[in-house]
Amino acid sequence: MNTIFKIHGGIHPDEEKQLSNPGTVLDAGLPPSLILPLSQHIGKPSSLCVAPGDYVLGGQLLAEADGMVSVPLHAPTSGTVVAIEPMPVPHPSAMNNLCLELECDGEDRWIEYAGCEDWRVETPDTLISCIRAAGVAGMGGAGFPTAVKLMARDRLPLQTLIINGTECEPYITADDTLMQVDAAGIVEGAQILAHILGVEEILLAVEDNKPAALDAMQKAAKARGGDCNVMTFPTKYPSGGEKQLIEILTGKQVPTGGLPADLGIVCQNPGTAVAARDAVCFGKPLTDRIVTLTGRALARPGNYRARLGTPIEHLLTVAGFDPSQNQRLIHGGPMMGFALESSAVPIIKTTNCILVPTEQELPTPPDAQACIRCGLCAEACPASLLPQQLYWYARAKDQEQLERHHLADCIECGACSWVCPSHIPLVQYYRAAKGMIKESKTEKIRSDRSRDRFEARQERLERETLAREAQRAARRAAAEQKAAAGGADDPVAAAIARAKAKKDSASDESANS
């Protein structure tokens, strides 16, 4: 057993995990239509390859990856494409984005697909293209294209693959459930990923509040042979943050602005591991996922296997939603999720939880009061930042100080807001400040380019004027030279002479006639 290290800070909010009864997967059924956003991942939106009116089978390609950092999108069932237009998507902005609406025909007919017979003999590049073609994107949160993450192997020497089954956020039990029902799939997926990355060590990380999942994982790891190491550690929020988990398991800190790959580590979510296994072994595209539907406004909370694009209102009906009890709808967990304005939005590849709490359960936060500089937030911060300082700088929009205080290391876990006795929505300040910094950086790049282009143009114009002037001067000089060279060569004199000659000959002719 490896040693476990401690991280700074962290909190212990009520877990509320039993509410969604981890370990059982329920079926969310087939809704009448699916709404599939073309941007369910980080990177460029997928580019469409079907048109309204097309009939598609389950598993058929709807949109392909557009460039390197992008993933394709597949039909989760058979039906007709009825619309391609901007529709509400699960995004904190509550804005619309381009979606494809698929009217299900209820027959659920699928294309034939097949995977590799034995992935152990395939080259990593072949396996990466299988994963890429299946549209796998990180299913834990951000939705980074998995194939791109795996390509870190070309740049850096890697030693360790971590499967992050921490799932430290309250309420969410999707990964917990997956670990209980498909531990073998996770372990095999992890072995495939390790094979691709060329790493020896696989760490399967499970927090100690999930004994059933831990047990299942240990059994599966044993059954599949010895290169998997199941590790468990005390429950604390947010141990599941990538950088935090790496510190817990290895004692190493990911440098500011760096990636785990810089330490030779790659982290993946259990759901992603299973999706990678499905892609490689069966050639199955990613078209469904387990979503935790939870909160006390639901009569039947639980973990549901739902097709991507299922509208949340359909899921709420399936789970027995009582609208009188509820005041808000949260995409994700209570700490890091965001509120949705409409239940018409669909679930996407990154949706791990839909939380519909009652008012008693998750009260509306009271008005923020002034910061009393109690320092509790700094004690709670898992990234060892100074949240109250960041708060002041964010308010003052002081980007320089924000960067000096490592705002970029903030994982937006919400631990600081959770402990703040003044109920200051600290994370919201950091999100805004990060957006501000990102924007001014892109604007800076833009304006630098404009300056260069402006100056280049100025220079070109100047060059052109000079060239024109030089040309004119040269012509003038040439003419003057000719004039100076003698009357015979003088164009004016020559013209006059010519005219004279003509006149003379004309008068001669008239005299002759």
Added chain:
Amino acid sequence: MLTLLQSYPLFAALIALLGLGLGFGAVLGYASVRFRTEGNPLVDQINQLLPQTQCGQCGHPGCKPYATAIAEGGAINKCPPGGQETIDALADLLDVEPQALDAEHGEEKEPNVAYIREDECIGCTKCIQACPVDAILGAAKLMHTVIADECTGCDLCVEPCPVDCIDMLPRKGGIEHWRWDLPEPNENKSSIIATDRAAA
């Protein structure tokens, strides 16, 4: 010589100081030649802060000329594309009081990008000549188009177009440009302790 110096310590001190002065003078003189900065560093610093839209709304033919004017003591509040943020940054750099944007030169707007309705373009090349950053591509009597990534949204191409086929569209409309807002600071509205609030 040595004995002379020993008997007149004042001389010794003077000579030493003179020597030091000459030595450092030579070093400084050399440095000022060797490490000479080209151009006017203040103008460049100011130009760094200007938005480089090159729109001329400030009354100067581009950002650099305006930067030169500011360096010579001109007002810092004439650049509408930069808006208050640029004014504040300039005030910070020049250590003067920030002012409000001079409304005479226009008001702060969301950045735009030019879009040529291509089937209406007659290929007159007038817009190319107007564009300060060479963001328009085309040739005489052929269709023209804007390289959206390079367009600064300066509006200068709109006026010369004889068939009015250039639209200015918002550059940051999409979901990918959305950012979280800073929360409203609340403590100014309500009071420090909860019971105060009920009374208010």
